[in-house]
Amino acid sequence: MHINISNIPSNNLIKPKKRNISGVLLLDKPYGISSNKALQTAKQLFVAAKCGHTGTLDPMATGLLPVCFGEATKFSSILLGANKTYEATLKLGFMSTTGDAEGLISQVAATVQNPTFTQCQQTLTQFIGIIKQMPPMFSALKHHGKPLYCYARNGEVIERQAREIVIHEIQIQSLNHNELQLSIQCGTGTYIRVLAEDIGKAMGCGGAYLTGLRRSAIDRFDLSQAYSLIALENMSLSERDNSLLPIDYLLHDYPSITLDRLNALHIQQGRNIVFPENISEMMKDRKLIRLYSEQHQFLGLGEITIEQTITAKRLLSDSYLLEYATQNFSG
Structure with a gap:
């Protein structure tokens, strides 16, 4: 893809000065x-x-x-x-060496009949919930420090163990002859290429491969x-x-508290601070909490210790916080 950088301001046309943007x-x-x-x-x-x-x-x-x-x-x-949501297009009755359109494609059997909409619905129910899935050879999973796809490109097959994954929901968007379009909501570690192949086999088509894949959502x-x-x-x-x-914005699922000036200073100095009693019910079994200053500036994540104190888990840098304060509260 060609990107035009002519509208990017720079003191040096050849090598623009990088910005510390967050x-x-x-x-x-x-x-x-x-x-x-x-x-x-x-x-x-x-x-x-x-x-x-x-x-x-x-x-x-x-x-x-x-x-x-x-x-x-x-x-x-x-x-x-x-959790992630994908829009996947499967071609039933065919297989790919990579599980998608980039591999070598072969037809499983010319005599296989295409499934009906009802048959697809019935078959897909067995893939809902916790299921086992074998990671593909064309993946970035490591074996002896080298990605599996490196072995696959050399024609080698490495023994793999099936892993548990979670499929929350599968909805049929359309079925046109042997082309099946699905919306899939799944948990982490799911290979949609493998899921497509397994769905094709379960439908009696001998297999399937992805002709299109689009990730439409991650979490919220x-x-x-x-x-x-x-x-x-x-x-x-x-x-x-x-x-x-x-x-x-990435952390909105975590509860938050506002620290007074002294506690904000202590947490940035690496000291533990007392866990406020009035938020204990809000935390319940949660261990991480968003920390904010009195000026509503996000400071980072804190962690609740077994001693019911808050310790710094991952904080924004002092230079960033100083720059924020200078920009927003000067004068």
């Missing part, structure tokens, strides 16, 4: 590029010094890819275990909040900055 971008990754390529393109567009993503999509997959800039990268792992984030790379390219730098969500 926030969360909900990116709509396009077809045909890796997640890392999409990440690096976004980093270039924002002229950002530091960024990272919260999980990958295959090159052929499109859709939601949260990108964290600056201090937000400290919390990028939060979404790794979140969805594509209605996302920006494409093309849309970002056509924005000014200030407009791009306005597209970023605040750092703590």
Whole structure:
């Protein structure tokens, strides 16, 4: 993908000075590029010094890819275990060496009849809940420190163990001859390519492969909040900055407390502070809590200890907090 950087302000046309910008971008990754390529393109567009993503999509997959800039990268792992929703298109009666359209395709059997809508509904019920799934060879899982896809490209097959995954919901969007479109809500670690193949086998078609895959939601984030790379390219730098969500947007599921000036100072100095009695019911079995200053500035995550104190789990840097204070409370 070609990105025009002519509208990115810079003191050096060849190598723009990187900015220490922080926030969360909900990116709509396009077809045909890796997640890392999409990440690096976004980093270039924002002229950002530091960024990272919260999980990958295959090159052929499109859709939601949260990108964290600056201090937000400290919390990028939060979404790794979140539920995800995919829109998947399966071609029944065919198999692929990679499980998707990028592999070598072969027809299982020319005489296999296409299933009816009712048959599909009945078969899909057996995939709801906790099921076992064998990780594919074309995956980034490591064996002796090397991704499985490296072995697969050399024709090697490594013994793998089936893992438990959770499928929360599967809805049929359409069925047209041997093309089945599904909406799938699943837990972490689910390989939709493998699920497609297993569904095809269970339907008596001998297998199936993905001809299209789009991630439409992660946890409470969805594509209605996302920006494409093309849309970002056509924005000014200030407009791009306005597209970023605040750092703590990733953490809204965690309870929060506001610390007075002294306790905020203590937590930033690495000291434990007393756990307020009036929020013990709110926490229940939760161990992590969002911390805010009296000026409503997000400080980071704290952890509740067995001694019922709060200790720093992951805090924003002093330089970032100082810059925030200077920008918002000077004068």
